[in-house]
Amino acid sequence: MKTRSTTILGLIHRGQAAMAGDGQVSLEDTILKSKASKIRTMYDGRILAGFAGTAADALALYELLERKIDEYSGNLPKAAVELAKEWRTDKMLQKLEATIAVTDKEHIFLVSGNGDVVEPDDGIIAIGSGGNYALAAARALIGASPKLSAEKIAVRALEIAAGICVYTNDSIKVEALK
Secondary structure (H helix, E strand, C coil): CCEEECCEEEEEECCEEEEEECCCEEECCEEEECCCCCEEEECCCCEEEEEEECHHHHHHHHHHHHHHHHHCCCCHHHHHHHHHHHHHHCCCHHHCCEEEEEECCCCEEEEECCCCEECCCCCEEEECCCHHHHHHHHHHHHHHCCCCCHHHHHHHHHHHHHCCCCCCCCCCEEEEEC
């Protein structure tokens, strides 16, 4: 049995980057924690990272990501690619079950152990159980209210996802880069 942390939404909008995460940590169909922090600032507060998946695995990946960001002097695209390469080829890392969303003010990526490094066309990434709901909500909010801040869109999109997905709660924490 593994603990799972779910639902992260990151976006770049109107020159701002924001990332929000719900607080739920589940073990199968049981909620173990409702106010977990899944977002980290990195590189002197210039990069945000969030995870969905197994908590211990994600924490190990955060450490590796931070090393890659430092190694490549804050070059997020290069750090993300190098993280994915190492994650995919290292026998121990291959067993890790998590997905990471990472952003600075210019780039946002989904990084996975399958070697995925995806930078979406619209600047929105959502991962975890409620990710598709949060993604749809964020796209709708940007279309309907383009003047909203990235931070407000991230929070509202996760609130909407929490109203739909049983593995997403409304204890939302948000970080923003302005």
